[in-house]
Amino acid sequence: MTSTSLNSWEAVRAELMRRITERVWRPGERIPGEAELADEFGCARATVNRAMRDLAEAGLVERRRRAGTRVRLDPVRKATISIPIIRLEVERRGQAYRHKLLERKLEPPTAVVASRLDLDRATKLLHVTSLHLADSRPLIYEDRWINPAAVSDVLDEPFDKSSPNEWLVRNTPFTHGEIAFSAENARAGESEQLGVEAGSALFIIERTTWTGATPITTARLACAPGYRLLSEI
Amino acid sequence: MTSTSLNSWEAVRAELMRRITERVWRPGERIPGEAELADEFGCARATVNRAMRDLAEAGLVERRRRAGTRVRLDPVRKATISIPIIRLEVERRGQAYRHKLLERKLEPPTAVVASRLDLDRATKLLHVTSLHLADSRPLIYEDRWINPAAVSDVLDEPFDKSSPNEWLVRNTPFTHGEIAFSAENARAGESEQLGVEAGSALFIIERTTWTGATPITTARLACAPGYRLLSEI
DNA sequence: AAGTGGTCTAGACCACTCC
DNA sequence: GAGTGGTCTAGACCACTTA
Secondary structure, three states: OOOOOOOOHHHHHHHHHHHHHOOOOOOOOEEOOHHHHHHHHOOOHHHHHHHHHHHHHHOOEEEEOOOEEEEOOOOOEEEEEEEOOHHHHHHHOOOOEEEEEEEEEEEOOOHHHHHHHOOOOOOOEEEEEEEEEEOOEEEEEEEEEEOOOOOOOHHHOOOOOOOHHHHHHHHOOOOEEEEEEEEEEOOHHHHHHHOOOOOOEEEEEEEEEEEOOEEEEEEEEEEOOOOEEEEEO | OOOOOOOOHHHHHHHHHHHHHOOOOOOOOEEOOHHHHHHHHOOOHHHHHHHHHHHHHHOOEEEEOOOEEEEOOOOOEEEEEEEOOHHHHHHHOOOOEEEEEEEEEEEOOOHHHHHHHOOOOOOOEEEEEEEEEEOOEEEEEEEEEEOOOOOOOHHHOOOOOOOHHHHHHHHOOOOEEEEEEEEEEOOHHHHHHHOOOOOOEEEEEEEEEEEOOEEEEEEEEEEOOOOEEEEEO
16 A cells, blocks of 8 residues: 655655565566656656656666656666775875875876877876875875876976875866776785785776866776775665 | 856756866855856756756765855765676677586575674575686676575575576665675685686675665675776766 | 657745854 | 755656657
8 A cells, every 4th residue: 555645756766666676566567657656646747757767877777768667677786986085085084194206207108098098109298106195004006197288287286295186186177087996916016115915906996087078187096905995785 | 158048957067067177166166056047047946956966966066055056175076887787797798608506505604794794693594606607717706695584485596597696686676785896816716716826816896785674695706807897987 | 649758947845054 | 044955846848769
């Protein structure tokens, strides 16, 4: 029995979710239309729509015009991961943050970096390597290339005070980007900088960002053993 | 100059985003209210609200009742990651998928597993280890514990045809869960099963899911070297 | 061709929070 | 207390598909 009058979209979502998890509506099955549900719940269609959109974004149902809404056969759950400034993440854990600039020079990109940024190998980029420390222990080794043509004033920025990670986030908003997570055995230089044994498993984050069609920066973050990325689903 | 009449919420969002990335509205600064913007754009307030909500979810602005909307000082960008059934992910890459059951027994959980599922160590759980192969090469080693009290019929399921990963997704919808990503050096058993050198860096996915207050399952997926998780931001 | 979800509007009330 | 975002409503039109 459904209590009549579910007037908040969250209540509607909860009821829809109940019917899905309890198999009132089976996987692959078609769900009644928005108008019908709105009528049943005693609310406006927009309210049902809001709830349904949320479930669709979460990957529980599949919606298509004309074809209606179906319970997904293979629920593709989506996890959202926040990507904060490293300093803030460290401080949130109650640790002392420090940043150490290792190297900073203008040089032509490697082939891999050039292709990733879709740039010519001739134009020099700003190459910055640095270390992020938590309570004086190395946490992340950052290897970054920045396109000076896209970031005004970056050539005047010494990166001695704030890391390129933080400086860029604050000074150069991007429109879109790519991020990849993987695992790699520590390379020679990395293990030394991070103070871990050669070959230790490192969590690798690779990020490339753009503003419109202009490449901004690409970075490879090697995280010390123990690093975990968490999310709710 | 703003062209008058931005009537779709995506057009509104694009214009708002432009003003943020081009520093028309600076970080930390307060943005005009929804009513004012709706007036300027010649659309309904709900349309501005829709666009703003999207930017807030993306982490670009911060909204609070009464206090208004501000451009975030530290944009916390959010990446959404899809978590599909492994078989589908392999097939999407055009590879042949195969699943191999390694072991399946009812036994008391380890202390770690018991605490993760918030269960007593006395109650036996179904412990299943298996291997996911792509083109006959080991891709993922799965170590999973299932709470039989929460999953009817699981004790009758041999898992010889479909993997526990797939079977559970199809048969036991969950309401919420946790997921964690990390990197670890391959343990003895893992390196053997995955056919890689001992100590290779593996990408680790740990997942625990619940239905309401009832724990369903917890799993540890060890992914062979080369595994990458991608996302747009 | 027709039915479905996607969106917009204009107006309203409410919840929260800062002053 | 007052101003802001959060949400709901009732109605409308549109875009997309598929029957």
